Amino acid sequence: MMGASLARLRGIPGLPVAGIFGPAATVIYLLFIGLPVLALLIRAAQHGNFLTGLVGDLALTALRLSLITSSISMGIILLVGTPFAYLLARNTSWILRIVDSLIELPIVLPPVVAGVAMLMAFGRQGVLGPVLETLGIGLPFTTGAVVFAQIFVAAPFYIRSAKLGFQSVARDYEDISQTLGISPWGTFWRLTVPLAAPSLLTGFALAWARSLSEFGATIMFAGNLMGKTQTMPLAIMTAMESSLDSALALSVLLLAGSVTILIGLGLATRPKWQNRL
């Protein structure tokens, strides 16, 4: 079996990079990624108190907060990001092209810097601080700040993917749909969205995963207050200092969530008609 696989590897057409270094690199890479993941599972099993760790106050509270905040974040990202992505996909004016090239800034920006930047904008000493204060809104170190941080770092993943999805739907399809008597809105829902759905789902899943794992910007801008701003990643960090059980349990939970998202993506985003646009 191993021999057959190797033979197939040797059969790979291409430069020596693929034939000689490729297999070695593959093994090294898989070990590098797989070992820590495996170790996490082994340790969690050895500690055995998986359930107790999970039921603990710290873990449950963090889990609930993470689910609530990321859901709100994703709702807002969908609502604002979808029309924005559609505009980017359809309009080619120079302003939007510049905007387009800056979309991914939050992805390359270190999250801690994002947190500092948001403090500078919405913090008490921030640019909008006085305005928010007169309105009676104190944003930093609240659950709202968690949502802000998540949207800031996660939205580009959805917008980028959604834009590519909309771009893959040629305008001619939308034109034809309208000549068939379907209104522009109807066309968007019945044609554009279903045809862009694989990309929309991919973007949604990636953004959701990113918002769930958000750490740096959150701890900077929202702090680490249990029940208020302490999401799962922050709770894991905190638990490492007191209860390894809880930290391991939460980690395994997040890992399971990530794997579920990956598998779901694989299943949901490859419709039969893919590549037929």
Place this chain on the structure above:
Amino acid sequence: MPVSKGWLKCRVGGFSLEADWHIEEGEVLVLFGPSGAGKTTTLRAIAGLVRPEEGRVELGGRVVYDSAVHISVPVHRRQVGYLTQQYHLFPHLNVAGNIAYGLPDRRQPDARGKVERLAKMLRLEGLEDRYTWQLSGGQQQRVALARALATTPQLLLLDEPFASLDNELRRELRRELRAMLVESPIPVLLVTHDREEALALGDSVQVIDDGRIVDQGEPLQVLGQPGRGRVARLAGVENLLMMTVESRNPRDGTMICTGGGVKLEVPLDAAPSDQSDGPRQRENITVGIRSSDIILASEEPRGTSARNRLPGTVTTVDPRPPGYEVTLDCGVPLKAQVTGAAMSEMGIRPGQNIWAVFKASSCFLVQEEMPPPPAD
């Protein structure tokens, strides 16, 4: 039922377009012209996908656009059927779903019946559950037509609908389209740059070039002796000769032209769109002759009314269904069309000396957009 008529002026970037049309029910008007002439823009403007500068569009007695009174009905309420070259069938829906797409009550029995009827009419029965990308090109084309017909359009806009099919299939689908028009007489505006298609389908033809209608009328006439260089090349005029006007004979309505050692008698008023009294002496002109208008004779013909008789040598013989195309060297290369029977009877072969015979009226002036190079 529907007559469709109107006129438009459009500006897209630096390109300006003027169009007007009048199509009776069940009639096909062909828009014929090179790519970039404005054919597709015309269709899109009628459908409402491009906004004209001014104009008036009437579909089946209903005004859907009128710049004078600021009427502009949105695309989805215009009731036009629009077929593109790539069909743009919806890949996430099966055949039945595509056909039913524009029906307001898709899940009602009425709609199902309609889909069934259309599938039957366009020979798509049994394919309803297939995805459209699992179909052949011809079948896809018919699905696109069925999808458009399902919404009972007042005008069918066909943008090179047969362009991506092979010749055999094209002919078949043309016949089907003709049959369909008998069954449900809708006005059709067909865009093409294929002469055979224009002749086979068109009840009338408009030649459009650079955003202007340069010629219109009965297809055989308009595309038989096209008066403009680009159109002539597009319509496949086999012989285009660069010549110089030697002498004019207004009493006979003819002139003598020379070029490449060849002397031709050509009608003076050969360009129908030309309002002047023909080209001047010494002027360089282009003369067009269809290969099907040239008769071959093995000896010098005498006692014929044909004014042009040129001796020459056969250079090549190529099959051109249903007959053959014979290329002669008469000083200038000249292409003539003969049937297989004539070929074998005369024993035409390369190297043979032969006479080309054609009437003065078979020659027509072709106006070049660029001045023709001087004939020697």
